[in-house]
Amino acid sequence: MDERSTGLHSIGDAMGRHAQDIDALWDVMLWVCGFMYLLVVGFLLLALFRRGPRRDINDHTQAHEERGLSASLATWTGLIALGLFGLTLFSYFTDRSLVQAAADAQIAIKITGHQWWWEIEYTDPNDPSRQLRTANELHLPVGTPVKISLESRDVIHSFWVPSLHGKQDLIPGRDNDIEILADKEGVYRGICAEFCGLQHSKMHLDVVVESKDGYSAWYERQLQAASPPSDPLAERGHGVFMATACNMCHTISGTDAGGSTGPDLTHVASRRFIAAGALQNHRDNMRAWLANPQAIKPGNHMPIVSLSADQLDALTAYLGTLQ
């Protein structure tokens, strides 16, 4: 797997505290259940192919054997009960530890689910001006507990980054949250895990876990407004963005574009993917996306805006400057 392109996305690659706890539980479950399965298969094969006396309906002299089988039924039932009791306890304590960690979260983030992308807001309780809004790419400092509150504007979505933690649903009218604590730097992939309509399949999320310094630097960069385009092509692209439908739905801070229906594009060029993981973020892909988003992600809410080839080139160049 090319980690640079898509990031880790597996329950087995547990890189967060919670995912590791669950992974440990999985190991126990696998061993206990595997053992029980072997017992059943062994008993079944023995029962079918054993040698020795067998009896059918005409033979009523089997009282002794009945007793033996009844005793082992009791043993079997006891074994199942014991196994289940053990697993239930283990599961319970794992669950407690997952929940308890929520107390000491240091960063508060709000994620809002949309059909079919993720809106991400960082808030600073001490300084409202340091609020940050981005989309589809979550940056976190390593080793820091983070509390994410989850909301939805439309249908039910589910936040899931398997390498970091299990799922939590985003439900309209309900306040859910999840805490994650990433142990290792790296890129982890998330995906919406509750069927949410046409493009449920293409609703990815990247989680970039960086050193604390790297995270702070990213945060400061993201706080800046977009710098005005310098080269003429990009400048023309800026004009296209403002003159066509783009600015109705998207925000680019530092400009007049203030729409809130689609993702914030202030630093869109800094993101690894476009369209919630549908395409890698480079010039050709961006141009293809702008030309016809419906071909790449059919049914998504971004309309086809008819632009000439020149306009497309210019717009692509402009968006490419939004680092």
Place this chain on the structure above:
Amino acid sequence: MSANATEGTHDGEWLDERETRWRLDRTWSQGRGWLAALSTVDHKQVAKRYFVTAFVFFFLAGVLALLMRLQLSRAENALIGPDLYNQLFTMHGSTMMFLFAVPIMEGLAVYFVPLMCGTRAIAFPRLNAFSYWVYLFGGIMLWVAFALNIGPDAGWFAYTPLSGPEYSPGKRVDFWAQMITFTELSGLAVAIEIVATIFKQRAPGMALNRMPLFLWSMLVMAFMILFAMPSVMLASTFLIMDRLVGTHFFNAAEGGDALLWQHLFWFFGHPEVYIIFIPALGIVSAVVSAFTRRPIFGYPFMVLALIAIGFLGFGLWVHHMFTTGLPRLGSSFYTAASMVIAIPSGIQIYCWIATMWQGKPRFATPLLFVVGFILVFVIGGLTGVMLASVPMDLQLHDTYFVVAHFHYVLIGGAVFPLLAGTYFWYPKVTGRMLSERLGKWNFWTLFIGFNIAFFPMHYLGLAGMPRRVYTYGQGLGWDSLNLVSTVGAVLVAISILILIVNLVRSRKHGEMAGANPWDAPTLEWATPSPPPTYNFRHIPLVASADPLWQHREQLPVMRGLSVDKRELVLTTVLDAKPDVREPVAKPSIWPFISAIAVGAMFIASIFTPWAVIFGSIPAAIAITVWFWPKGAPPPDEEESEP
């Protein structure tokens, strides 16, 4: 108690065997021609329609599954777009659950419960005909909608608000919701018939503790239907009202609650799994007993296990909702409840294997499918234990691990037993044996194909692949196992084709079966294959749990039922002592007409709420004619002979 000289009674005269048959045939005749075909109330005739209809839906839904597997066979495949794909999995799930799995079990009950009870007809035979027609119309409506590209696309679970008026405009979800109304109405009617037949029409002497386990399982299934299905009918009615008349049951913005849907749906949805699985347990018990030539070991434990599963099945629904943010401590109780259900299931598995241990297994196709059932289902049960744990479920929920899990449970726990039952009972229904050679091919291709198709999905789920995605990107490492899975699915399809060939060919060319080809112990084998319309020439008397093994030569019978009137004997609930003679309804076209009227009302109400008012008029008229008192005198009870 030999039946050579004297046979039935007719106005006090004794009739010989030929005369008895002739008169019974005349009395119970269903008539000929298309009108008679629409009017029949013979439970076997109706059940055969259930079998064929449900199998057709099984086949169609299987084709959809194959299409989905083709689409997923490689990354970024462009074969099927999201709009069609979402319809495909919605139709696949809805059809398999509502139009195949439950109806086929109901059909099995409709055919075999009266025969195993040793009675002449099902209770409420006209209601039985009505419920089949309602089921058929509901299924046709859904598939016609799909064929017109207005098939539902919000999943078989239709979570709100995605399925609500705002996010699923158009009529797609309405067809789904109305299909629920059809099939659940039909299911509730069948459940009532089964409970009444088992409680009141068992052959004299078949006390509850002598009832075959198959009857017990059908009884538990019927009670589960009665308690579970109203919940989903309520939910789907709320949904239709939200969509059609602007109520806000599920709209959080107006004080409704999106999660209410999930509670109502899963309070039905989880028992639904057991509604499918419990009859399968009954099939397995019947097959194991017949093919080891032993009564099932631990009969009382088996009965208690069935009842325990029936009760516990209602206490687990929240384990479908662990990720919705419900209070975590409370969720832990549902973990415990979900795990507890492994105990009765484990007891059942043990008792079957113990029966094989004691007896002399005969490796005919039905027993092969039972062995396949144990090997496959136990894996599904164990992954179920994993999913019952809240932390595990947080990771595994809505991934392909769950897809693997419930296909191991449902194909392993229901389709394998159903095929065992098919090979076991086909001779009874048609009079001819299925080919054993094709049967073995059928088994091995299914067993191997199924495992190739579904085992890799466990790994895909662990590797992070979510359910209900129409495509996935390259570089996630999911490509090769998805391709393997698709190859397995093709093998499963081949297996089903072998089954179809076997079913069709054996109908004409199979070996003649005779009344009891497997030397099985229960009453359905005490009458010719296929059984006459009146089921039994004389009502058998039962003195043990395995009547045909106890009385090898001649089953003791009860006399005294008229050969010139349709009637049967009712017995007491616990001990099955003869109680009264009960007249049985004659064929009637009105159940069919009522079903059309009710169906028209349901379908029209998708388009306008006024249909409920105006549509109820023809329905009321049809049902009134159906139930119009005939003025027949009550049966004379003194006449019945001890």
